[in-house]
Amino acid sequence: MTEENDAVIIGSGAAGLTAALSAASLGLRVTLLEKAPVFGGTTAVSGGSVWAPNSKYLERGSRPDSREDALTYVRALALGRVDDRLIETFVDTINPTLDFLEKETAIEFSSNPHHPDYQPHLPGAREGGRTLQVGIYDTNLLGERASQLRKGHSSVPITRLEGDAWGMERPERWDWKLLAERVASGLVGMGASLVGTLLDACLKKGVQAVVNARAVELDRDPQGRVVGVYAEVDGERRLFRATKGVILASGGFEWNRELVDNFLGVPCDAPASPPANEGDGLNMAMAVGAALGNMSEAWWGPMIAASGDSYDGAPLYRPTSGLRTLPGGIIVNRKGRRFLDEAMNYNDFGKMLAAFDSHDYEYANLPCWLVFDERFRQSYPIATVTPGTPTPHWMLTAPTLAELAEAAGIDPAGLGAQVEEFNGHAAKGVDPVFHRGESVYDLYRGDPEVTPNRNLRPLESGPYYAVQLHLGALGTKGGPLTDTEGAVLDTHGARIPGLYACGNVASSPFGPGYPGAGATLAAGMVFGYLSGQALAG
Structure with missing residues (x-):
């Protein structure tokens, strides 16, 4: 069976959903494939934070942030192992990405004034305000799709800001009456809230979202352009054509023992992500000649x-x-x-x-x-x-x-x-x-x-x-090298036509570093947004 699309996105975490929404907002016919029976990937089991330097969400009266400070800080963390153009692209695009999401979705971001960067002593770091939190989401808005939203490791519908105020490590102090009311009403928080809101917006834009669809092979035309992907959907092999291209957003390879042993080089035996993260996107990218980067690193x-x-x-x-x-x-x-x-x-x-x-x-x-x-x-x-x-x-x-x-x-x-x-x-x-x-x-x-x-x-x-x-x-952070639009590069530094990557499947723009809470999602969302825009260009 063959299905015609303009764009196919593989993976339904924040990176993939942002990519799908970005492409669909420009009128493309988009299909999103999710390997698991539920949407959300690693994002759904995360805190749902987004690391956003120099954002408009900083509290009034707080110390001003700047592009220069953000660049100084991220460059220090990257240890010279990342193309500086990628670092600049992230810093310059995080806020346009947030503006896009604010326009196209019901997401409400709030700055966490107390959450510091992870290396607050380094030049350019901040002692609070760059990490943004999301609110509560009503899963009833998804209708019949609500059951397809991945549940987090904890089903407690709490926000990070509430957790900070109540004491994250002292649940006896939490407002359990309020939380019970939220559970009964179908409300979710943190990563599940972010996924739910993004998925809701994608569906309203006409994105065809398919679960139980494991992508296994990229399809290319005689000139080498990626024009689709073969996926096993409920056990049936199907071809999803993509006239504009394919975006890999399928997560890392931390649950694939062979890939972990071959690339990470250390005894990483406790992945905290959903076990569907087995490196499917990485394997497909390698099969078409993608150059790889940051392969020994993880979050x-x-x-x-x-x-x-x-x-x-x-x-x-x-x-x-x-x-x-x-x-x-x-x-x-x-x-x-x-x-x-x-x-x-x-x-x-x-x-x-x-x-x-x-x-x-x-x-x-x-x-x-x-x-x-x-x-x-x-x-x-x-x-x-x-x-x-x-x-x-x-x-x-x-x-x-x-x-x-x-x-x-x-x-x-x-x-x-x-x-x-x-x-x-x-x-x-x-x-x-x-x-x-x-x-x-x-x-x-x-x-x-x-x-x-x-x-x-x-x-x-x-x-x-x-x-x-x-x-x-939390996930690996190495994979195909990309340019500033998220296009995957081959071993000669040229684009592989029609192929893009974002999120944990791609080489991280932060290299070995981790700027602060929400940096994982922020990088994935920025390059998901850029990839979606590029497909429509």
């Missing part, structure tokens, strides 16, 4: 694997962004030693987990454990476990630190000495070794009721607990 992070916790039939690995910042816990390696500021941003934390000890010929900080005391256990939720509930088998516990170390395979003497050293400083609210609780990023989280430092306190009496942390990723 890294330390994850918890709670036994029995699953999502889409695969193990669910949960990020630890807030958990690690809380007072009463430390993170140690097998020698029982701390090796970083536990509250640092998750991407750079992941890089520390990948550190290799060439003398002992092993990863120095894998495995590692979050070690905490009874007060911590009874104060904060840990993955699926809440205070006052039975301790599961995957959470090790023992009456003494020495016994806990033996159970976990940690050096007991090393752990004992580390806790003694840490406690002496933490009692004063300081960490002279790794400076935990000093940066504005650290202080964005933590427990404000703990003084003198919301990120620090000594480990107190037992029993003690240990949970292993795994090197994981």
